[in-house]
Each structure stands twice: as C-alpha cells, then as structure tokens.
Amino acid sequence: INQVLERDEFAFDNGIVARVNLDTETGVIVVDLDSNSNYAFVDQMGISLLHPTQSRQDHKLLLRKGPDGRYYSELVNPLSDGRWYFRISEPNWRLQKLISWPTSGEFTISATN
Numbered sequence: 001i002n003q004v005l006e007r008d009e010f011a012f013d014n015g016i017v018a019r020v021n022l023d024t025e026t027g028v029i030v031v032d033l034d035s036n037s038n039y040a041f042v043d044q045m046g047i048s049l050l051h052p053t054q055s056r057q058d059h060k061l062l063l064r065k066g067p068d069g070r071y072y073s074e075l076v077n078p079l080s081d082g083r084w085y086f087r088i089s090e091p092n093w094r095l096q097k098l099i100s101w102p103t104s105g106e107f108t109i110s111a112t113n
Contacts, residue, residue, distance in 0.1 A: 004094070011093035011111035014039045018088050018095050018109045024102045027075035031063055031088065041065070042090055047073055050085040052098075063088065 010016075015036030022029055033041050043065045051057040057080065063071040079101045087096040088109065097109040 007089070007092065007094045008111055011095055013037075014093070016093055016095060016111060019106055020086065020088075020109060021106045022103055027078070029061070029063070029073045029075060031071040031073075032069075033071065033088075045071070045088060045090040048085070048087040048089070049075070049079060050087060051080075052083055052085065 015034075016039060017034045019032040019034075020029065021031075029047065031047075035041075045063050047061045047063045049059040049061075059075065059077065059079070061073045061075065063073045066072050081101055084099055084101050085096055086099050086109065087094060089095070093111075095109040095111060097107070099107065
C-alpha cells in the first residue's frame with residue numbers, strides 16, 4: 001500500500017498529467033504526457049483497463065513512444081459497456097481515473113493529493 005501511495009505522490013509532486021484519446025471504432029489509444037518538473041518519461045510503460053468488480057475482464061497493455069513523442073497502444077478485444085479504471089503507470093508513478101465505456105474523444109488524468 002505504501003508503494004502505491006508513493007507512486008501517486010510522485011505523480012502529484014511532479015505534476016504529471018496525461019491527455020488520453022480513445023477511439024472506440026479502431027481501439028487505438030493515444031496518450032500525451034506532461035510534467036511540470038521536466039520528468040524524463042520512459043519509452044514504454046504499462047496501461048491497464050481494470051473492471052471494478054470482474055478482474056477476469058481486465059486488459060493490460062503496453063504504451064510505446066512514437067516518433068512524435070506521443071504514446072500509442074491498441075485495444076484488441078473490446079470492452080464491455082460500463083465503468084472501468086483507466087491506469088497508466090511506470091515504476092516511479094501512476095495515474096488512474098474511473099471512466100464510463102464506451103467513450104470516445106479526449107479526457108485528462110492528473111494526480112490528486
């Protein structure tokens with residue numbers, strides 16, 4: 001629990017923000033990451049779509065940095081309609097937000113304290 005809290009605090013302290021664009025038609029996920037501390041993001045990181053009550057429906061994906069500096073992944077299997085935790089993480093930090101699926105367009109995830 002303390003490690004999870006430390007990762008959340010790290011994201012908050014460094015002002016890490018993710019702008020996420022989900023395309024429900026193609027399954028393409030595009031993420032723009034920013035930090036107010038010039039944090040150097042890694043080239044690959046985890047992305048998870050977690051069902052709040054049915055862990056067997058969880059999806060764990062890999063975000064890869066593209067030549068344009070944005071991160072890309074693709075949701076191969078569709079999600080069931082409903083609420084999902086959308087989590088982006090690397091060893092030092094994590095961001096998480098509860099979303100309603102289906103959703104298309106852009107949303108922002110920022111750390112809260």
